[in-house]
Amino acid sequence: MVRKFVAILCVLVVAGCTSVYRNHGYVPKDEELSEIVVGVDTRDTVAETVGSPSAGGVLDSSGYYYVQSRVRHFAYRRPEVVSREVLAITFDNAGVVRNIERFGLEDGQVVPLTRRVTETAASDNGFLRQLLRNLGNFAAGDILE
Template structure:
C-alpha cells in the first residue's frame, strides 16, 4: 500500500512540473494568403478568403490584424510567450489591399505601461465630512421662503 501511494505521489509531482502550452489566436496560412492579390482585393474579399480578424485598426482605412501566440505555463512561474506572429493586411482609403506583412516575436518592442493618476483634492474627503462641512453654509432664511 505504501509503494502505491509513493508511486502516485511521484506521478503527481512529475505531472505538476510539466509544461502546459496554450495557443491563442489565428493567423491565415500561406495557401490562404496566396488567394489575396495586392491592389485588387478589397476588405470584403479578404474577409471571404481568410475570415475576419479578431482585431482591426481604429480607422476604416487602417487594416486587419491577425495575431497568434503560443504561451508556456510551467508550475508556479509566470506564463512565458514562446512565439507570437502578427499578420497585418493594410488597406488604402478606397478599401483595396495595399500591403501584407508578417511580424514575429523578435520584431516586437516592449512598451512600458505608464500609470499616471490625476490628483484630486476631494480624495481625502468622505461623504460624511462633506455633508458636515456644508451644514454651516445654509441660512435659516433660505428654508423659510
C-alpha cells in the same frame, strides 16, 4: 500500501512539473494568403478568403490584424509568451489591399506603460485595524442612552 503512495506521489510531482502550452488567436496560412492579390482584393474579399480579423485598425482606412500567440504555463511561474505572430493587411483609402506583412515576437518592441493613479485621502487600513482603532472612541454613557 507505501509503494502505492510513493508511486502516486511521484506521478503527481512529475505531472506538476510539465509545461502546458496554450494557443490563442488565428493567423491565416500561406496557402490562404496566396489567394489574396495586392491591388485587386478588397476588405470584403479578404474577409471571405481568410476570415474575420482578430483586430481592426482604429481608422476605417487602416488594416486588418490577425494575431496568434503560444503561451507556456509551467508550475507556479508566470505564463510566458513563447511565440507570437502578427499578420497585418493594410488597405488604401478605397479599401483595396495595399500590403501584407508578417511580424514575429522578435520584431516586437517593449513599450513601457505608465500607470496614473489618483491620490485619495483614504488610508489603507484593513477591517481589523479599523475595528481595534474604534475601541477607545466611545464613552460608556453613549451605550446606555
